Amino acid sequence: MPRPACQAGVCDEVTLLPGAPCATGVCDGDGTCVECVLPENCPMGQLCIAQQCVPPTCDDGAQNGMETDGDCGGPVCVPCSPGGACEEDGDCQSGVCTGGVCQAAACDDGVENGGESDVDCGGADCPCGPGDACDDDVDCESQVCTLQVCQAPACNDAKQNGQETDVDCGGPTCPKCQDGDSCQSGTDCDSGVCTGQVCQPPTCSDNAHNGQETDVDCGGPTCPKCQTGEDCLVDADCDTGTCDNGQCVDPCPPAPPPPPILPPVSAARCSCPAPPTASAACSRAASNGSATRARPASSTRSATAAPPRAATATPA
The missing domain is CATH 4.10.40 (Omega-AgatoxinV)
Known part of the structure; x- marks a missing residue:
C-alpha cells in the first residue's frame, strides 16, 4: 500500500514492506492490505492460508493447534502412529508413549491395542485364553469365540485346538485319529501307526495290534x-x-483208551494158588475152594482109624 512520503524535498508515495501494519491487517508487499502473510500475523493457534487467518485442522499438513505431531495427537486430532511425537499415552494409536515417541502395539505392553480384543491378547498375533474377551474365533487360542468369550478346547468343537493333532482327535485326551488324519506319533492313531505325520491303515506287517487282529x-x-x-x-x-x-x-493230548473189560473170574479158575497180581477177591475165592476139597479126606481118615489100644496092666 503506498503511503505519502517526502522524498528529496518532493511529495511522493512509497510501498510498505510485506507484513507492515495497515488499516485491516498487514501489507502484502504489492500495495494491498491483507489479513496475513505469515502465521505470526494471526491470532495464536491459527494459520495463515491464502492470506487469511483460519483455525487449524487435523488435515492441513502442519503441526499446529494442540497437535503433538503433524495432524495427530492432542485432544482433537487422531492419535499418532508409532514413531510420532507424543506427550502422553493418549496421543498414540497404541496407547503407549515412551520417551516422547509413540510405540508400536505389543502383546506385553499392558494395554489393549493393535488388533487385540482384550489386554495383550486377541488377533492372530496374541491369541486369548479361555475366559478372555473376543470378537471372533481368530482371537482365541481354541479358535472358538462364543458370546464374545473365548472357550476352552474340546474334543467336539469342530476345531483343531488344544493338544489335538487333527480336528477333534489325537493327543492325550481326544479319541484316536482315523486313517489319513494328521498325527505326531502312533499313539495319535486308531491304527497305532503314524508315518509322515499321517495315520496309516492297519496291515498284517506293521508291528502293531490293530484292525481286527487279536x-x-x-x-x-x-x-x-x-x-x-x-x-x-x-x-x-x-x-x-x-x-x-x-x-x-x-x-x-488225546485221552488214554479205557481199560479192557475182563470176563468175571470164577472160583474154579482160582483153585490154583493166585498169582501175585490177582485181586484180593480172587485170592479169597481160591482159599475157600481148597478148604472144601480137604474136608472129605479128613472124614475118611476118621472112619478107618485103628481101634483104641487095650490098657496095659501095670506090674505089681
Whole structure:
C-alpha cells in the first residue's frame, strides 16, 4: 500500500514492506492490505492460508493447534502412529508413549491395542485364553469365540485346538485319529501307526495290534494265525486251533483208551494158588475152594482109624 512520503524535498508515495501494519491487517508487499502473510500475523493457534487467518485442522499438513505431531495427537486430532511425537499415552494409536515417541502395539505392553480384543491378547498375533474377551474365533487360542468369550478346547468343537493333532482327535485326551488324519506319533492313531505325520491303515506287517487282529499282526479274519501264548478270541485265531481264556494254547493230548473189560473170574479158575497180581477177591475165592476139597479126606481118615489100644496092666 503506498503511503505519502517526502522524498528529496518532493511529495511522493512509497510501498510498505510485506507484513507492515495497515488499516485491516498487514501489507502484502504489492500495495494491498491483507489479513496475513505469515502465521505470526494471526491470532495464536491459527494459520495463515491464502492470506487469511483460519483455525487449524487435523488435515492441513502442519503441526499446529494442540497437535503433538503433524495432524495427530492432542485432544482433537487422531492419535499418532508409532514413531510420532507424543506427550502422553493418549496421543498414540497404541496407547503407549515412551520417551516422547509413540510405540508400536505389543502383546506385553499392558494395554489393549493393535488388533487385540482384550489386554495383550486377541488377533492372530496374541491369541486369548479361555475366559478372555473376543470378537471372533481368530482371537482365541481354541479358535472358538462364543458370546464374545473365548472357550476352552474340546474334543467336539469342530476345531483343531488344544493338544489335538487333527480336528477333534489325537493327543492325550481326544479319541484316536482315523486313517489319513494328521498325527505326531502312533499313539495319535486308531491304527497305532503314524508315518509322515499321517495315520496309516492297519496291515498284517506293521508291528502293531490293530484292525481286527487279536494280537500283533496275527489273528482275525485276514492276518496269519497266532502262535502259542498270543492273544485270541476264538479257536480260529490260533495256529494250534485252541483258544483258552483268551490265549492260544497247545491242544490237549488225546485221552488214554479205557481199560479192557475182563470176563468175571470164577472160583474154579482160582483153585490154583493166585498169582501175585490177582485181586484180593480172587485170592479169597481160591482159599475157600481148597478148604472144601480137604474136608472129605479128613472124614475118611476118621472112619478107618485103628481101634483104641487095650490098657496095659501095670506090674505089681
